[in-house]
Amino acid sequence: MKRRHFINRKAWVLPLIGLMLFAGSCKKYTELVPDNTFAEDDAYSNPQRAALAITGVYSAAQSSPYTDNTNRGYPFGAANTIQGDMRGEDMMAIPSFFLITYENSYDATTANNTAMWTSLYATINRANIVITKLKEAAAAGTISTDVETAGEAECRFLRALSYHELLIHFARPYNETAGATHQGVVLRTVGINTPELVDQYKNDGRGTVKQGYDLIIADLDFAEANLAAQSTASLRITRATKGAAIALKTRVKLHMGDYAGVITEGAKLGTAATSATFTAPTALGGYALTATPDGPFASVGANYGNTESIFSIENSTIRNAGTNGSLSTMYSKAPGRALVVISPIIWNDPSWKATDARRTLLSTTDAATGVAAKYYFSAKYKDPATWTDANPIIRYAEVLLNVSEAYARTGNATQSLALLNAVRNRSVLAADRYTADSFPTPASLIQGIINERRIEFLGEGKRWMDIHRLAKENLYGPNGIPAKTSSTVAFSAYNAAAGYTGARSIAAIPYAGATTSFRFIWPIPTVETQANPVLAQQQNPGY
Structure with missing residues (x-):
């Protein structure tokens, strides 16, 4: 059965298409496309629609579904800030919303760390899908190469931001081993939106931390070369620019010790x-x-x-x-x-x-x-x-x-x-x-x-x-x-x-050196290790 996935133009939000899309039964959609929606294959049929598709990646970064399918600002609408503070000592949690993070009592099933993992990969997957579709549209002559390249640059900026967030929570720092050869996170640059792709990538394992940082730098270099120099009005600080890519590289390279x-x-x-x-x-x-x-x-x-x-x-x-x-x-x-x-x-x-x-x-x-x-x-x-x-x-x-x-x-x-x-x-x-x-x-x-x-x-x-x-x-x-x-x-x-x-x-x-030291980094969530036996064998030690 042919699947048709729709994009709501009024909300400027592209639905996440990933592993869970194919878990349920196939629902037949009417062939009549409502005025405020269009099928994903049509989302790149002109530059205006392609622009909405790119906006959808920002939407995923602002909020992908929390563990209860609500919007709680994961990963970058708010949660990265709150969780980053709750992992430190300078801001203090008042019971009981964030005590699991603040008191370091998380495990592979707790909500905040699980939501960070799943929402970051949702953002990455959305970026990867849009990159692929933009390239296809440019090859077909539907959009120009300039539109495709600029859109890819925005997606790769958000992908780099997401991978760095994953690495600081789920992997030890860059200098943990000589050459940063220790376990990082799963690295994907292919969008997963068909059952065949799900089957192909469902058992991906973790790359090294160096491989993760190499991908981040490559993405940011591409973004710097191809993003607009600046945006205007409210978009001035809410859309990726050359300066934003450069600024993020100063952070990433500081983490690398470069x-x-x-x-x-x-x-x-x-x-x-x-x-x-x-x-x-x-x-x-x-x-x-x-x-x-x-x-x-x-x-x-x-x-x-x-x-x-x-x-x-x-x-x-x-x-x-x-x-x-x-x-x-x-x-x-x-x-x-x-x-x-x-x-x-x-x-x-x-x-x-x-x-x-x-x-x-x-x-x-x-x-x-x-x-x-x-x-x-x-x-x-x-x-x-x-x-x-x-x-x-x-x-x-x-x-x-x-x-x-x-x-x-x-x-x-x-x-x-x-x-x-x-x-x-x-x-x-x-x-x-x-x-x-x-x-x-x-x-x-x-x-x-x-x-x-x-x-x-x-x-x-x-x-x-x-x-x-x-x-x-x-x-x-x-x-x-x-x-x-x-x-x-x-x-x-x-x-x-x-x-x-x-x-x-x-x-x-x-x-290091204490029975609790494994808690310095978060565990890979159970929802991931249950679905991926390779990652189950690569769980962070202690969990």
């Missing part, structure tokens, strides 16, 4: 300048830090035009992570649900000066008239009513700090300090600005950069990335998942910049 590569990529975005301020070339987006640290988090809608955001995932009033998943719901005080709060561990850290503007501009308490405060909250996400805050994937501030660390690790302390101060100085008093004397050794400078990353990206899900990449080195991080505070901590434990000496009742997970 510090010269980080410097080279950053230079394309203006980080080799000798001035105290840095700006990307206009032809690559003209990115620059906003004057104040809250600039990228202005009122909903207004932030789409800020100069600092390079790539974000859009949430709208009709498509968002909802009350059970959105950033503003989880991170905000009432009327938000207030389930992710700032931990006193970072609030009290001496490297975060008590007078730092980020304390007042980007955080708040839940105090009200006649009601005592209990916690500090991030104020980065402003819309707990309709959940339309964009999810910040990468900002120019990250590019500057990525390159700053690379310079510090390769002996150029002067340029490293200039980049670090560019980010930090907009938030601190003149008396608190770093000088060359602030860091007597290269190691102290690198530690200063890591400290700044914890403050600058608080509430943006970046903490796990640094814990993961630094754990094996065991010089600048907690050498595993750090011990954490419980939500029972009293508000009196918050003392800005005074150091935290209170209880950390959630035990640390050492990177």
Whole structure:
């Protein structure tokens, strides 16, 4: 029986076609195509329809189905940020939504890690399908080669982003073995949308971590070469561009320990300048830090035009992570649900000066008239009513700090300090600005950069990335998942910049050498290992 799969033009969403498509019985569709839908084979019949197909990949990245088939912002609508924070110590979980992640009690059946795996592969599969269909349409003369190549570049950018997210959660860091030859994740560049393809690829095994990173870099190189230099209006930060591909390469190469590569990529975005301020070339987006640290988090809608955001995932009033998943719901005080709060561990850290503007501009308490405060909250996400805050994937501030660390690790302390101060100085008093004397050794400078990353990206899900990449080195991080505070901590434990000496009742997970060390990375989900006997034999040890 011929299967016809339809795309809803009003929603701009392409249905995921993967393994589950063929699990049920075949349903016969009418040959009359409704006005607002069209068959997948017709989705590439002209450039306008092809554009909708590409938009469908962004839709999959914003939200593929959660384990209960609802929209909770997996993988990149919100969940990558929330899970990245919950795996670290600087944001704290309030019972009970995210305690499994926060307390490291996950297994191969728990929902959050399972949903991250399945939604990331759903995004990858959608990207792969669209790439194939675009090539077929170009070969048939339905769309131009330029349209095909540009569309493929957007798909490969999102595929690279997805594979990197998989690698930081389900595989050990790049430097775990010489040559990164240890187990990575399953690598697919073919879209699976027929029973025959399901049968062909159903027993794929894991590639190495190096193979994963090689694919990511190849995808981002292709994206840089073929993406538009910049988009306009609200699409400026929500569609992939050349600058976004370059920016993401600074992150990926930092994880690889390719510090010269980080410097080279950053230079394309203006980080080799000798001035105290840095700006990307206009032809690559003209990115620059906003004057104040809250600039990228202005009122909903207004932030789409800020100069600092390079790539974000859009949430709208009709498509968002909802009350059970959105950033503003989880991170905000009432009327938000207030389930992710700032931990006193970072609030009290001496490297975060008590007078730092980020304390007042980007955080708040839940105090009200006649009601005592209990916690500090991030104020980065402003819309707990309709959940339309964009999810910040990468900002120019990250590019500057990525390159700053690379310079510090390769002996150029002067340029490293200039980049670090560019980010930090907009938030601190003149008396608190770093000088060359602030860091007597290269190691102290690198530690200063890591400290700044914890403050600058608080509430943006970046903490796990640094814990993961630094754990094996065991010089600048907690050498595993750090011990954490419980939500029972009293508000009196918050003392800005005074150091935290209170209880950390959630035990640390050492990177290696302990009976719990296997929990440093997530298990491959049971739904995957039950369907794939090869992966069942390649499960992460300990699960």
